[in-house]
Amino acid sequence: MGLTERTNRNVDLTYWEGEIPVNYVYTYGLGLEAFFRALKEQGKFLASRCEDCGVTYLPARVFCERCLGKLETTFAVPGTGKVYAYTVVHRNVDESPKEEPVVLALVDMDGTDCRFVHYLTGVEPGEVKVGMAVKPVLKAKKDRKGGIEDIVGFAPA
Amino acid sequence: MELERFELGATHYKESDLKEGKLLSLPWTPNLKYAWDNGVAIGRYLAELKEGRIIARKCNKCRRIMLPPRMFCEMCWRPTDEWVYVKDTGRVNTYSVCYVNWDASRIKKGEKPHLPAVIEIDGASPGMGILHLLGEVEPEDIKIGMWVRAVWKKPEEREGAITDILYFKPVRR
């Protein structure tokens, strides 16, 4: 009896279906608001720098995570970079096969101490090399909404 | 360090600022669907509800008859011992008259308020209340301590759920 009692008959194994009915709207916050506005409106990549720690953050932030110092100014960096690591993705999130494989990469962003995770574009999976120089490909200005999808991907420079 | 001497953070915005594009924002509706195993105790509880009965579980150490049933006694920290059928009558421990839906929206005009209550079921140990609804009663006639009886769905409509009991209605004792 009790905890040692076992249910061996499959018909007794029942479950209850339900959901957590939530819905979100995220604001970008002070740092990302400035970053994505500049990207949307000027096609610029805004960074911020902590002089005390010698660290340049991209996207721009309002605080330095190392010293909790306040970062009050931003400046543009080119948005170019070098492939730090990459993977060739053959499946979608639901595990269905992709029509064409896509290349996802970590890009060391020039002039910063940060990396972006994004797609590589305009390059065959077999031609990608670690260390390869890449540049950002942005959507046309009229199509940019202020979000990470405003960047189509990174293409060989 | 009076707080007044500091410039305090947090920048308030209005919901309309998002619609008007004054602030960037990103909507997301996650798909959080689950199938929770009922386990032994709640599985049996639901199966018995489908038959129009309420079943509890007894701990032979503290002698409590517990509702909803559970396979271990959280007080004695040991397995419980016996299944015990309890009645489908009980007393109102407390109640509310609720004018909002689960999502905080107001109930529709003309719709009767919801009447959630904690009901102590006869045959279970004193204080063993369950959350359910009251029905066939006007809000002003509800009293703490009043006797109630379960109103069940028709047998063919029951599905093995707490909602197989539609509500509890007052009975004279």
Add this chain to the structure above:
Amino acid sequence: MAYQRVAIVGAGITKFVRRAQETGKELAFQAAKMALDSCGLTMKDIECVSLGTAPDAFDGVHMKGEYLADGSGGWRKPYMRHFVGGGTGVFAPIHGWFHVASGMFDTCLVVCSEKMSSCHPHPQGAFKTIFDHTTEQPLNPTLIWIFALEMNRYMQTYGITKEEIALVSVKNKKNAMDHPSAQLPMEITVEDVLNSEVLAWPVNRLDISPASDGAAAIVLASEHVAKRITDKPVWIDGVGWNLDTAYWATRDLAYPRYVEKAARMAYEMAGIKEPQKEIEIAEPYDPFDYKELHHMEGLLLADRGKAVEMLLDGKTQRDGDRPMCPSGGALGVGNPIAATGLMKVIEIFLQLRGEAGKRQVPGNPRCGLAQAWGDLMQVGTVVVLRR
């Protein structure tokens, strides 16, 4: 017991607002930075970091502890998240206390951050998950049910009226007029409370604290370090926490025994024999107005059913004999869950240091208490502070 004595030496807080533009981590940063600045420390002086935050479903950020780490100063530090629902904010100093009292660390930055506005249009969908998914959620409950049911039982047991309870809301919202973080400071009357929209009788709109965004932080230090940082340390002399059964409908809804157990634990540690005499000022958790009275009784600051008499006699006013929620509480300052509890701790810290500004209570209190409550409506968390 052989542990280091622990003091609060600094504090920081943001405004509490319905919707903050800042992300949760930016709010955490603002409060944490202010706490460091308030005592002249930098992250170099901080040996470990403790973060308190409520369910991930509020912010819509899964693994929120990890997400909030950078804004909380957790970068390459021993960092740990704690969580006991609504009780989290007063568990925060307790969790920090573990770190320092154990002797393992001499300083700890304790941060609480909450951004409930991400949950649109209202966090009720997240609150719904408080109820059991099989035996309760199919009844379509709202969170307010639990409070309405508990309030009704409390009123019935002791013969307390809605008019009397509304005085708590009137008092706290007025107190909040002097709190620079306050979201809902207002001067209202008992009639205003009674005439506000009925949500779930006996609970009206003005009986309830709002949903909020905000953050708060404190700096803890061991005795020998604290004395180098400040000449006004406030000591954490007692900590207590306790959890009741998860079957909330089974509990005695008129009396929070788990709060009593948490309080007794803290009192024993602090050497408090007569709490009604020795606790001069308190911040009981007040997400709903009746809760302040309910909790005063659980904390043994009033006899059972008698907290309302202290309220009616004016004793719990800021200039009364036993001020309760001089900050303005969750009802007035706002309720960004975890940050609310820590706001209460900060209020007692400031009051004992004589630095509460316009909110300062008379009589130079030496000993105060903060308390919070939550989880599946079952946890009590208590700290006793002394100067």
